[in-house]
Amino acid sequence: MIVSSPQSYSRLLYPIVNLKNKANNPHLLLWVNLAVAQIYKSYSQKLEQMSETNAAVINISGRQRMLSQRVALYCNRIVAAPSEQQSYLREELARILDLMEESHAGLLHGDKSSRLSGHHSQEIYLIYHAPPYKLNQQVFHFIQAARQLLAEDPASLTLDNIFLQRVLTAASESLLIALDAVVNQYQKEKESFDFAVDIHQAHLYQASLDDQAIAEEKATQLNQAIKKLKETQLQLIQSEKLSSLGALSAGLAHEINNPLNFIYGNLVHAKKQVADLMKFIELTDAYQDDPILCTARQELDLEYLREDLPKIMHSMLYGSERIRNLVADLQKFACKDLAEKELLDIHEALESSLMILQHRLKNGTPIKIVRNYDNIPKIPCHISQINRVFLNILNNAVDALQNIEEDAQITITTQFIQPQHRPSFLRIAINDNGRGITSEVQKHLYEPFYTTKIRGHGTGLGLSISRQIIVDGHRGDLRCMSQLNLGTRFTVDLPATLTFNR
Numbered sequence: 001m002i003v004s005s006p007q008s009y010s011r012l013l014y015p016i017v018n019l020k021n022k023a024n025n026p027h028l029l030l031w032v033n034l035a036v037a038q039i040y041k042s043y044s045q046k047l048e049q050m051s052e053t054n055a056a057v058i059n060i061s062g063r064q065r066m067l068s069q070r071v072a073l074y075c076n077r078i079v080a081a082p083s084e085q086q087s088y089l090r091e092e093l094a095r096i097l098d099l100m101e102e103s104h105a106g107l108l109h110g111d112k113s114s115r116l117s118g119h120h121s122q123e124i125y126l127i128y129h130a131p132p133y134k135l136n137q138q139v140f141h142f143i144q145a146a147r148q149l150l151a152e153d154p155a156s157l158t159l160d161n162i163f164l165q166r167v168l169t170a171a172s173e174s175l176l177i178a179l180d181a182v183v184n185q186y187q188k189e190k191e192s193f194d195f196a197v198d199i200h201q202a203h204l205y206q207a208s209l210d211d212q213a214i215a216e217e218k219a220t221q222l223n224q225a226i227k228k229l230k231e232t233q234l235q236l237i238q239s240e241k242l243s244s245l246g247a248l249s250a251g252l253a254h255e256i257n258n259p260l261n262f263i264y265g266n267l268v269h270a271k272k273q274v275a276d277l278m279k280f281i282e283l284t285d286a287y288q289d290d291p292i293l294c295t296a297r298q299e300l301d302l303e304y305l306r307e308d309l310p311k312i313m314h315s316m317l318y319g320s321e322r323i324r325n326l327v328a329d330l331q332k333f334a335c336k337d338l339a340e341k342e343l344l345d346i347h348e349a350l351e352s353s354l355m356i357l358q359h360r361l362k363n364g365t366p367i368k369i370v371r372n373y374d375n376i377p378k379i380p381c382h383i384s385q386i387n388r389v390f391l392n393i394l395n396n397a398v399d400a401l402q403n404i405e406e407d408a409q410i411t412i413t414t415q416f417i418q419p420q421h422r423p424s425f426l427r428i429a430i431n432d433n434g435r436g437i438t439s440e441v442q443k444h445l446y447e448p449f450y451t452t453k454i455r456g457h458g459t460g461l462g463l464s465i466s467r468q469i470i471v472d473g474h475r476g477d478l479r480c481m482s483q484l485n486l487g488t489r490f491t492v493d494l495p496a497t498l499t500f501n502r
């Protein structure tokens with residue numbers, strides 16, 4: 001036997017270092033894994049060879065015990081058998097002795113043809129060569145006594161023959177005990193070997209489970225990383241588009257603002273001059289008898305002019321103010337946020353979004369805006385980002401209210417909430433009385449570029465980047481609650497503490 005205990009077998013089978021935290025280089029890791037696979041294949045072949053050797057050892061050592069009994073039987077029969085059977089019995093005994101001697105030599109020194117290794121544990125060596133068994137010596141004397149019996153003269157072959165007595169005594173006592181001892185030790189070592197193999201297989205199985213779990217975990221992490229990377233790429237594309245749009249809007253607002261300031265500034269003076277002109281025309285009323293003035297009054301329709309010109313000036317001034325406010329709101333949305341947050345009036349941000357959407361609120365069926373504004377403080381925010389969130393939510397609410405039969409309405413509610421066990425925050429709720437959102441659509445609301453609009457109408461709901469702005473950028477919360485035919489409610493919670501950092 002090669003191995004005498006599970007411990008020594010385990011030391012033999014596990015010289016390989018743990019590779020879980022080694023070889024970060026993919027190519028090196030591949031070669032290491034191939035090498036480990038080859039080593040395990042080699043170990044598997046050795047295990048198979050060792051198992052076959054153990055089986056052969058158990059078989060032949062057990063056969064030695066049987067052969068010793070047959071030698072005693074044939075020796076006894078040679079003494080008692082008639083002369084005509086002597087030749088056959090002697091040949092058969094000689095053959096059995098040769099087989100026993102050959103098997104004994106194979107067990108001691110190895111025999112490739114019989115798959116005997118010739119290697120022994122310390123316990124087996126002591127049984128063969130040390131007291132109390134000295135099995136090697138006993139087998140030698142046993143075979144020698146049997147061969148001497150074969151060489152005896154037929155006349156001296158009696159039951160009292162000394163060589164016969166040696167054979168019978170050994171086969172029934174000392175040799176039988178020694179053979180039983182070695183067979184039992186071989187069997188014990190085989191059981192130890194099998195136990196060690198079982199341990200080894202259990203280790204391999206557990207290692208394979210661990211490796212599989214690690215591989216699955218890494219695959220999951222990789223899938224999550226790929227998914228996050230794709231989302232980040234889409235958000236970067238969206239941010240780049242918004243950044244380009246913001247730069248374009250800023251440039252356009254600047255270009256509009258210059259002539260607008262010129263027009264608005266002149267309109268103010270023109271309105272004053274028109275008022276002076278109206279006063280002058282009133283002075284001409286005292287000369288109604290003058291034929292020239294009377295004719296001019298009729299040709300110019302002076303009465304209509306006196307009534308309509310102030311209205312025109314007022315409308316032009318009002319329109320210019322509207323354009324100025326719209327340009328100012330565009331500049332707010334287009335401005336680039338600073339690294340640090342700035343104090344923002346949430347109501348002002350909401351009104352800016354409503355101003356930009358004014359054309360949509362009045363287009364088709366008018367949408368009523370209900371404001372339930374609380375007395376709330378300014379809070380630190382990235383202003384343009386928060387403006388973008390409100391614009392997205394309000395724009396989606398306007399979309400939800402298109403072509404509804406009942407009166408369309410958007411309700412905006414703001415609250416300043418001060419809980420006992422956590423920091424205070426602002427809550428902005430935007431409700432619409434549209435048809436609501438199905439549960440299936442709600443599952444995809446925050447996916448990048450997801451949209452319920454038909455192709456060619458919009459690039460998405462904008463809620464993915466809105467959630468990123470509120471949750472990741474401001475440590476707030478964005479939620480949606482909706483029921484079919486009962487409308488939709490978006491709730492934005494923003495921390496109100498001034499010590500809140502980016």
